Amino acid sequence: MQLRGWGGLVLAIAIVVMVALPLVIKNAFAIDILIRILLFAFIGTAWNLLGGYAKQLSLGHAAFFGLGAYTSTLLQIDLGISPWIGMAAGGVVGMLASLPIGWLCFRLRGPYFAIATIATAQVLMLVFLKFRDFAWGAEGTTIPNFGDAPLMMQFEGKAPYYYIVLGLLAAALAITAWVERSRIGYYLVAIGEDEDAAEAVGINVARVKRNIYMISSFLTALAGTFYTQYIYFIDPQTAFNFSVSIEAALVSIVGGVGTLWGPLIGTVLLETTSALLQSWLGNSIGGVQLTVYSLILMAVILWKPTGIMGYVAEVYARRRARPAKA
Amino acid sequence: MADALVIQNLNKRFGGLRAVQDVSFTVRENETLALIGPNGAGKTTAFNLIMGFHRPDAGSVSAFGREMVGRRPHDVCAHGLARTFQVAKPFGGMTVLDNVMTGAFLHDRSPGAAREKAREAIDFVGLSAREKTAARDLTTIDQRRLEMARALATQPRLLLLDEVMAGLNPAEVDQAVALVGKLSGRGLTIVIVEHLMRAIMALARHIVVLDHGQKIAEGSPKEIVENPEVIRAYLGSGYVRAPAGTAP
Amino acid sequence: MAQAVINGLLIGGVYALVSIGVTLIFGVVKIVNFAQGEFVMIGMYISYFLATQFGIDPVVSLLVSMPALFVIGVLVQHFLIRRVLGLNDLPQIFLTFALSLLILNLALMLFTANYRTVHTSYSDEVFHLGGLIVPVAKLIAFVLAMVLSGGLWVFLHTTDLGKAMRAASQNRDVAQLMGINPNRVFAVALGIALALAGAAGSLLMPFYPAYPLVGQVFVLMAFVAVVLGTLGNVIGALIASLLMGVAESLGIQFIGADSGLIVVFVLLLTTLAVRPSGLAGGGRR
Numbered sequence: 010m011q012l013r014g015w016g017g018l019v020l021a022i023a024i025v026v027m028v029a030l031p032l033v034i035k036n037a038f039a040i041d042i043l044i045r046i047l048l049f050a051f052i053g054t055a056w057n058l059l060g061g062y063a064k065q066l067s068l069g070h071a072a073f074f075g076l077g078a079y080t081s082t083l084l085q086i087d088l089g090i091s092p093w094i095g096m097a098a099g100g101v102v103g104m105l106a107s108l109p110i111g112w113l114c115f116r117l118r119g120p121y122f123a124i125a126t127i128a129t130a131q132v133l134m135l136v137f138l139k140f141r142d143f144a145w146g147a148e149g150t151t152i153p154n155f156g157d158a159p160l161m162m163q164f165e166g167k168a169p170y171y172y173i174v175l176g177l178l179a180a181a182l183a184i185t186a187w188v189e190r191s192r193i194g195y196y197l198v199a200i201g202e203d204e205d206a207a208e209a210v211g212i213n214v215a216r217v218k219r220n221i222y223m224i225s226s227f228l229t230a231l232a233g234t235f236y237t238q239y240i241y242f243i244d245p246q247t248a249f250n251f252s253v254s255i256e257a258a259l260v261s262i263v264g265g266v267g268t269l270w271g272p273l274i275g276t277v278l279l280e281t282t283s284a285l286l287q288s289w290l291g292n293s294i295g296g297v298q299l300t301v302y303s304l305i306l307m308a309v310i311l312w313k314p315t316g317i318m319g320y321v322a323e324v325y326a327r328r329r330a331r332p333a334k335a
Numbered sequence: 336m337a338d339a340l341v342i343q344n345l346n347k348r349f350g351g352l353r354a355v356q357d358v359s360f361t362v363r364e365n366e367t368l369a370l371i372g373p374n375g376a377g378k379t380t381a382f383n384l385i386m387g388f389h390r391p392d393a394g395s396v397s398a399f400g401r402e403m404v405g406r407r408p409h410d411v412c413a414h415g416l417a418r419t420f421q422v423a424k425p426f427g428g429m430t431v432l433d434n435v436m437t438g439a440f441l442h443d444r445s446p447g448a449a450r451e452k453a454r455e456a457i458d459f460v461g462l463s464a465r466e467k468t469a470a471r472d473l474t475t476i477d478q479r480r481l482e483m484a485r486a487l488a489t490q491p492r493l494l495l496l497d498e499v500m501a502g503l504n505p506a507e508v509d510q511a512v513a514l515v516g517k518l519s520g521r522g523l524t525i526v527i528v529e530h531l532m533r534a535i536m537a538l539a540r541h542i543v544v545l546d547h548g549q550k551i552a553e554g555s556p557k558e559i560v561e562n563p564e565v566i567r568a569y570l571g572s573g574y575v576r577a578p579a580g581t582a583p
Numbered sequence: 584m585a586q587a588v589i590n591g592l593l594i595g596g597v598y599a600l601v602s603i604g605v606t607l608i609f610g611v612v613k614i615v616n617f618a619q620g621e622f623v624m625i626g627m628y629i630s631y632f633l634a635t636q637f638g639i640d641p642v643v644s645l646l647v648s649m650p651a652l653f654v655i656g657v658l659v660q661h662f663l664i665r666r667v668l669g670l671n672d673l674p675q676i677f678l679t680f681a682l683s684l685l686i687l688n689l690a691l692m693l694f695t696a697n698y699r700t701v702h703t704s705y706s707d708e709v710f711h712l713g714g715l716i717v718p719v720a721k722l723i724a725f726v727l728a729m730v731l732s733g734g735l736w737v738f739l740h741t742t743d744l745g746k747a748m749r750a751a752s753q754n755r756d757v758a759q760l761m762g763i764n765p766n767r768v769f770a771v772a773l774g775i776a777l778a779l780a781g782a783a784g785s786l787l788m789p790f791y792p793a794y795p796l797v798g799q800v801f802v803l804m805a806f807v808a809v810v811l812g813t814l815g816n817v818i819g820a821l822i823a824s825l826l827m828g829v830a831e832s833l834g835i836q837f838i839g840a841d842s843g844l845i846v847v848f849v850l851l852l853t854t855l856a857v858r859p860s861g862l863a864g865g866g867r868r
Contacts, residue, residue, distance in 0.1 A: 064673065113855060114855075117855060119615075119672045119676065121855075124615075128848050128852060129852070131844075135844060139845075192446065192449070198426065198429055198433075202426035203427075205408075206420065206426065208409045208412075209386065209408055209409075210417070210441065211413050212409055212437065213407070296687075296688035296692040300691075303684035304685060306681040307663075307678065307681040307682065307685065310674045311666055311678070314673060
């Protein structure tokens with residue numbers, strides 16, 4: 010990705026716009042949509058590291074989302090620890106959880122890896138549903154409302170939440186950009202293309218997968234904490250919800266797996282569609298959003314599996330290949 | 336000269352099929368050994384066993400004095416062994432340069448240094464013009480070159496080449512033979528699996544013949560060509576003549 | 584405990600229909616059909632509407648649901664599956680996954696999440712075998728499931744088309760060289776697999792409610808059974824399904840009412856942890 014010339018200028022402008030937005034937009038509903046977009050772009054970018062570049066198609070990232078959410082909430086409610094610390098702790102818990110989960114799931118390839126990841130997220134949900142002793146069971150809990158309490162990650166207006174999640178997304182994008190350029194980035198793409206050939210050129214495939222899974226799960230767990238703080242509520246159904254796993258993969262596929270901006274672009278497309286649907290049809294008819302999402306996914310798979318960024322890259326390559334006009 | 340590769344009593348079965356049976360041979364440093372045999376003889380399986388893609392049921396593989404059995408392929412590669420695949424396995428979505436860089440990264444962590452080393456390997460095999468081409472868009476022979484460049488980028492001491500000449504026209508074969516010869520000139524130990532007699536004769540002084548997983552002959556090209564077992568394996572008993580007769 | 588075993592076996596028969604379909608598709612087309620459960624759901628709704636609108640017994644409605652789903656299977660193969668054959672994992676996984684989401688959510692939109700049940704004359708009937716209670720509806724389901732499975736086995740081993748399917752599943756390239764048209768074989772495989780799913784749905788109606796999410800439960804069972812029984816192995820899937828039914832039933836008996844799912848997951852994860860290499864294709868070399 011070229012950071013020189015036009016690309017750099019566009020990026021700079023975009024950053025300024027993103028930072029200035031909450032100062033201009035005061036409508037709470039609009040900010041909420043923006044926060045959702047940034048949050049799912051963040052989760053999607055985290056997923057993309059493992060699923061997009063290395064093509065390890067996890068459908069169980071909700072496991073880390075939930076673990077992050079529960080870690081920070083437990084620390085906050087049981088021990089009074091600030092969610093800022095709890096968020097970091099949640100990240101670590103997610104990261105550590107990725108080790109046994111990875112050990113188990115990476116034994117499989119392709120669709121069976123996906124199924125195994127689904128299973129692990131579901132098992133976690135069931136565990137948290139069943140055992141009320143340590144984490145409130147099926148009813149979950151609300152976060153006590155302290156009003157405006159920045160140290161406890163609670164704010165009166167929506168703008169601060171916007172900036173937090175914007176920061177998270179920026180961090181994830183920076184990490185991805187760095188990974189793309191570094192040795193591990195090349196290794197990830199190689200693994201995604203052909204694991205055996207990757208081994209043959211000296212790539213320790215198991216270790217690379219393990220490492221990227223740790224980064225991916227750490228970031229996803231942070232999202233869990235954020236979301237819980239944002240909605241002041243947690244329960245196993247929300248925290249380990251399959252739709253989190255789906256959307257993480259979906260936005261990356263639609264936007265372009267294995268690209269830096271793919272997840273963000275995919276999220277913008279899907280969330281705007283979702284918001285539009287909501288305003289036209291309201292929330293009364295269940296299943297509309299996912300129906301539309303699944304149609305979009307099928308369309309992408311059938312016509313452009315490389316997603317929006319893939320299409321953009323093709324157009325760009327075609328233009329460059331065009332002979333210079335006399 | 337030291338032994339680069341010592342294979343002893345290598346055995347592997349897949350279900351009921353004995354793919355490799357009690358195979359032993361030694362490759363000296365800087366030697367070029369040809370591993371030949373009819374299709375299904377176990378040659379590629381032998382490569383897979385050497386590189387660690389399969390674990391042998393019994394036997395040992397010792398490279399440059401170190402035991403390789405039980406090591407994962409990436410570890411074997413780190414010990415100086417590299418291979419090409421019979422059916423090329425390029426990283427299709429990556430450019431030629433990026434493909435070869437993945438190999439170069441074994442010894443050079445920084446992308447800049449890896450890129451330089453990669454360019455050397457690409458230049459060596461004659462693919463410089465295609466540096467920015469996506470691997471999946473290459474012709475078959477260029478994909479073979481890419482395989483070789485990628486393997487070379489890992490700076491191997493022993494190179495396993497699996498049928499690199501297959502499907503090439505005579506001019507291309509000459510180029511490939513010259514390339515392999517150059518590698519040998521640089522001190523590399525090479526084991527090639529080949530069917531093309533011309534290439535084998537040009538490159539190898541030491542030949543091992545496998546048939547149905549077993550080693551049936553070993554020796555110089557002249558010895559092999561006159562060996563009745565080899566003739567029988569390739570052409571059937573009808574072609575075996577008395578030992579005093581000339582080879583077909 | 585024997586009661587739990589009986590219960591488990593009976594439902595296992597239905598699981599078998601679903602999992603055989605999954606393993607058949609995987610064996611022949613080399614694709615994991617994430618949407619298999621949704622086709623069971625379609626079968627259930629077909630039977631539900633035939634029962635409520637026309638008074639047709641669900642078991643009889645097999646004659647409608649099976650052919651209907653066979654046709655759907657052929658269409659799915661022709662319009663969707665065919666286009667991702669030979670591509671890598673991502674399109675193959677996410678196509679059937681998207682299909683599953685699509686069908687499920689369409690059902691949610693059209694039928695709402697309400698449970699629909701069909702009450703037949705024999706829905707509550709049981710007969711007694713020794714000291715054991717055998718529900719008639721479940722018994723019928725089991726018997727017919729076994730009949731259909733047996734029919735499939737005969738088809739695969741005696742008819743030319745069946746043999747062609749087995750050949751294609753073992754070595755697609757050689758099969759093609761022998762003149763077997765892969766697309767035709769795949770279409771039939773999809774058709775049969777979905778017909779079996781539809782049959783499962785119809786057979787379930789007398790004693791199981793229909794609702795959009797119902798497929799998810801059965802597809803999970805199916806995947807575990809397929810993995811346990813070795814990918815592509817029809818008999819393996821059958822036996823594993825029966826075992827799973829029994830395991831689930833024992834779990835419910837001895838651990839708790841809602842533990843069925845946990846038992847299944849634990850079984851899946853244990854199998855993956857302990858013997859992934861024994862399961863061709865799904866594990867490492």
